Amino acid sequence: xxxxxxxxxxxxxxxxxxxxxxxxxxxxxxxxxxxxxxxxxxxxxxxxxxxxxxxxxxxxxxxxxxxxxxxxxxxxxxxxxxxxxxxxxxxxxxxxxxxxxxxxxxxxxxxxxxxxxxxxxxxxxxxxxxxxxxxxxxxxxxxxxxxxxxxxxxxxxxxxxxxxxxxxxxxxxxxxxxxxxxxxxxxxxxxxxxxxxxxxxxxxxxxxxxxxxxxxxxxxxxxxxxxxxxxxxxxxxxxxxxxxxxxxxxxxxxxxxxxxxxxxxxxxxxxxxxxxxxxxxxxxxxxxxxxxxxxxxxxxxxxxxxxxx
Amino acid sequence: xxxxxxxxxxxxxxxxxxxxxxxxxxxxxxxxxxxxxxxxxxxxxxxxxxxxxxxxxxxxxxxxxxxxxxxxxxxxxxxxxxxxxxxxxxxxxxxxxxxxxxxxxxxxxxxxxxxxxxxxxxxxxxxxxxxxxxxxxxxxxxxxxxxxxxxxxxxxxxxxxxxxxxxxxxxxxxxxxxxxxxxxxxxxxxxxxxxxxxxxxxxxxxxxxxxxxxxxxxxxxxxxxxxxxxxxxxxxxxxxxxxxxxxxxxxxxxxxxxxxxxxxxxxxxxxxxxxxxxxxxxxxxxxxxxxxxxxxxxxxxxxxxxxxxxxxxxxxxxxxxxxxxxxxxxxxxxxxxxxxxxxxxxxxxxxxxxxxxxxxxxxxxxxxxxxxxxxxxxxxxxxxxxxxxxxxxxxxxxxxxxxxxxxxxxxxxxxxxxxxxxxxxxxxxxxxxxxxxxxxxxxxxxxxxxxxxxxxxxxxxxxxxxxxxxxxxxxxxxxxxxxxxxxxxxxxxxxxxxxxxxxxxxxxxxxxxxxxxxxxxxxxxxxxxxxxxxx
Numbered sequence: 001x002x003x004x005x006x007x008x009x010x011x012x013x014x015x016x017x018x019x020x021x022x023x024x025x026x027x028x029x030x031x032x033x034x035x036x037x038x039x040x041x042x043x044x045x046x047x048x049x050x051x052x053x054x055x056x057x058x059x060x061x062x063x064x065x066x067x068x069x070x071x072x073x074x075x076x077x078x079x080x081x082x083x084x085x086x087x088x089x090x091x092x093x094x095x096x097x098x099x100x101x102x103x104x105x106x107x108x109x110x111x112x113x114x115x116x117x118x119x120x121x122x123x124x125x126x127x128x129x130x131x132x133x134x135x136x137x138x139x140x141x142x143x144x145x146x147x148x149x150x151x152x153x154x155x156x157x158x159x160x161x162x163x164x165x166x167x168x169x170x171x172x173x174x175x176x177x178x179x180x181x182x183x184x185x186x187x188x189x190x191x192x193x194x195x196x197x198x199x200x201x202x203x204x205x206x207x208x209x210x211x212x213x214x215x216x217x218x219x220x221x222x223x224x225x226x227x228x229x230x231x232x233x234x235x236x237x238x239x240x241x242x243x244x245x246x247x248x249x250x251x252x253x254x255x256x257x258x259x260x261x262x263x264x265x266x267x268x269x270x271x272x273x274x275x276x277x278x279x280x281x282x283x284x285x286x287x288x289x290x291x292x293x294x295x296x297x298x299x300x301x302x303x304x305x306x307x308x309x
Numbered sequence: 310x311x312x313x314x315x316x317x318x319x320x321x322x323x324x325x326x327x328x329x330x331x332x333x334x335x336x337x338x339x340x341x342x343x344x345x346x347x348x349x350x351x352x353x354x355x356x357x358x359x360x361x362x363x364x365x366x367x368x369x370x371x372x373x374x375x376x377x378x379x380x381x382x383x384x385x386x387x388x389x390x391x392x393x394x395x396x397x398x399x400x401x402x403x404x405x406x407x408x409x410x411x412x413x414x415x416x417x418x419x420x421x422x423x424x425x426x427x428x429x430x431x432x433x434x435x436x437x438x439x440x441x442x443x444x445x446x447x448x449x450x451x452x453x454x455x456x457x458x459x460x461x462x463x464x465x466x467x468x469x470x471x472x473x474x475x476x477x478x479x480x481x482x483x484x485x486x487x488x489x490x491x492x493x494x495x496x497x498x499x500x501x502x503x504x505x506x507x508x509x510x511x512x513x514x515x516x517x518x519x520x521x522x523x524x525x526x527x528x529x530x531x532x533x534x535x536x537x538x539x540x541x542x543x544x545x546x547x548x549x550x551x552x553x554x555x556x557x558x559x560x561x562x563x564x565x566x567x568x569x570x571x572x573x574x575x576x577x578x579x580x581x582x583x584x585x586x587x588x589x590x591x592x593x594x595x596x597x598x599x600x601x602x603x604x605x606x607x608x609x610x611x612x613x614x615x616x617x618x619x620x621x622x623x624x625x626x627x628x629x630x631x632x633x634x635x636x637x638x639x640x641x642x643x644x645x646x647x648x649x650x651x652x653x654x655x656x657x658x659x660x661x662x663x664x665x666x667x668x669x670x671x672x673x674x675x676x677x678x679x680x681x682x683x684x685x686x687x688x689x690x691x692x693x694x695x696x697x698x699x700x701x702x703x704x705x706x707x708x709x710x711x712x713x714x715x716x717x718x719x720x721x722x723x724x725x726x727x728x729x730x731x732x733x734x735x736x737x738x739x740x741x742x743x744x745x746x747x748x749x750x751x752x753x754x755x756x757x758x759x760x761x762x763x764x765x766x767x768x769x770x771x772x773x774x775x776x777x778x779x780x781x782x783x784x785x786x787x788x789x790x791x792x793x794x795x796x797x798x799x800x801x802x803x804x805x806x807x808x809x810x811x812x813x814x815x816x817x818x819x820x821x822x823x824x825x826x827x828x829x830x831x832x833x834x835x836x837x838x839x840x841x842x843x844x
Binding site for chain 2: 058172261268281284
């Protein structure tokens with residue numbers, strides 16, 4: 001049974017990675033769109049970022065060097081990624097629910113990194129001690145706090161989905177299921193770890209066994225179910241809007257903050273030239289698409305002038 | 310009628326509107342309009358309009374889609390809609406906005422953070438139908454069902470939808486209940502863009518079904534491509550009008566101005582929103598005065614579409630958008646100018662400077678510059694000398710979304726005002742967080758049926774609240790007040806809403822552009838450029 005659970009875990013992790021890569025590639029391979037930025041753009045000059053200004057504010061902006069400031073961008077990105085600053089600023093009541101959930105996930109992820117590092121630092125047959133011991137303790141604390149955050153956050157978010165009038169209209173059964181899935185998974189893993197009998201493997205032992213495919217350990221039932229649920233959950237995430245951690249890279253860096261002027265984008269110019277050779281099929285008469293004309297040709301036509309009609 | 314509209318009501322087969330608003334429902338306003346009874350009564354839709362057009366969304370009708378005459382015609386329109394939906398998500402057909410659209414539909418968490426940022430939703434008294442996520446939810450469900458071909462599992466995951474003509478008819482109208490100001494997108498934690506969804510729906514209806522408001526298409530882009538300007542003026546008429554403006558302004562200011570036309574090799578090609586020439590000639594004249602005094606090398610072009618910076622395609626149709634942008638660029642190339650300077654027109658700024666940027670390849674990418682930065686340079690360098698005491702009246706500044714939030718030109722106009730208007734005060738919020746005037750995305754020129762009533766009561770209400778709040782300490786009609794709006798479209802909306810509520814008569818609130826304030830303060834000019842008359 002342990003072997004089966006482990007195989008499910010490996011499959012779940014692989015499916016997660018493959019799903020994330022596939023989703024990221026899908027978005028990355030989409031054509032570059034027309035410029036559509038929104039200010040403030042945080043990689044602008046720091047003094048302009050403060051009020052949302054852009055390089056367009058400079059007279060003859062095209063003659064001035066345009067610099068992208070990654071430090072100011074990070075100054076925006078880190079509070080957003082770690083503390084969900086946008087939600088704090090614009091939707092405080094949701095932040096109280098969403099932050100424990102998301103920050104809890106980060107802590108759980110950090111806990112798993114600590115566990116792997118601790119196992120890696122502990123040769124077979126040697127007792128857990130030193131740095132490895134500290135990491136194992138850190139993993140326990142991070143895991144406990146993070147897991148509790150995820151549980152509380154997911155319950156609070158599910159409650160909002162079910163009761164708040166502003167979201168009820170937009171809540172599909174799948175939205176509630178997603179959150180309950182987290183509750184069940186973290187509930188099972190937590191209960192499995194807390195209720196395991198004396199001498200039964202804990203998180204550290206399970207991590208070690210997973211890393212070395214050691215199927216000799218006897219997994220407590222609840223914990224085994226928790227691992228199965230967790231594997232299914234991670235495999236499922238990239239198939240849903242919960243993979244917005246991938247989407248955010250594109251929505252921020254490739255849309256909202258993409259202010260590179262065409263004069264400085266030689267590679268993009270080649271791509272755009274290719275898009276302009278596409279043959280659109282729009283059917284309205286004024287578009288004048290006939291399946292043979294390219295975007296570039298259509299843009300040069302004038303539906304209001306007789307010669308072009 | 311409840312202000313809560315369930316998603317399922319969108320495909321309700323009857324003709325009854327989903328929402329009816331009264332003044333009591335709306336966001337309260339400050340004095341002198343601080344009670345629903347002080348508000349204006351709504352003009353109801355006429356029975357004739359209800360009989361003739363699809364008006365089953367709310368109290369108004371912006372697009373005036375004729376009612377289909379038979380179920381077969383309805384079915385054909387639905388079929389066309391589905392064909393358009395397919396194209397909206399195909400890279401060959403919609404490379405221009407495919408990536409942001411898909412990301413929005415697949416990842417919006419419907420957390421409603423954007424709702425609080427939407428002036429239309431707030432002003433309507435939080436009517437569900439006007440939530441930025443409402444129309445997106447419809448498109449999302451259609452996308453998963455008909456484009457991704459989701460079955461029962463997809464419906465369970467994303468919500469189900471029933472496609473019929475009533476749904477399409479309502480969606481056409483709902484696409485025109487958004488100003489495309491993208492304030493919602495600015496606050497979205499995921500980076501989803503529900504403003505873009507409205508834009509893409511408009512595109513689908515225009516490019517596939519040929520459905521768009523007459524003001525934007527027939528009398529907008531088509532007229533501009535036919536005669537050169539959406540005002541209907543051809544090059545001869547424009548030149549005539551400008552000549553007349555030059556004469557008037559020369560007499561009024563004491564500065565002899567003569568607008569140069571088609572000067573090859575000039576430094577600047579100045580393109581105005583041609584609506585200024587007809588509605589606000591003093592704005593066009595003020596530019597001529599400033600450029601003349603500053604000794605700039607400039608010209609205007611009499612080429613098709615190049616004497617009118619408007620590009621209504623920005624709001625509803627990518628193909629029309631590209632055609633107009635390319636005509637404007639072609640005129641600049643022909644004259645061999647070094648740069649294009651865009652006059653006080655917000656959407657023209659964004660259209661030509663930002664959105665068109667990526668289709669201007671090679672030497673077609675002629676530099677485009679905002680008039681605001683040029684004016685800033687002229688004032689700050691001392692080339693234009695000003696006496697701020699001539700502008701000794703309260704001034705507040707409206708931030709056109711397309712210039713400020715969507716282009717990042719924020720500070721130049723403020724620094725100019727700080728130098729020329731001693732009683733300048735900001736409205737709240739301001740800068741990139743400011744609200745749309747309510748006329749954005751074409752609404753300012755759309756008044757079919759009773760749509761103007763809707764934009765005064767709903768889409769323009771937040772701006773009205775901001776203006777009244779900015780002037781609360783000086784509402785007395787003995788004190789003239791000036792709302793500075795460096796954008797033609799915004800001025801059109803402000804003109805209409807100030808007139809609608811009688812705020813010039815009751816409180817002496819006037820509106821105008823930035824250049825009028827500059828010329829009013831110029832020491833080289835006869836005093837009293839601003840007339841303080843309603844027109």
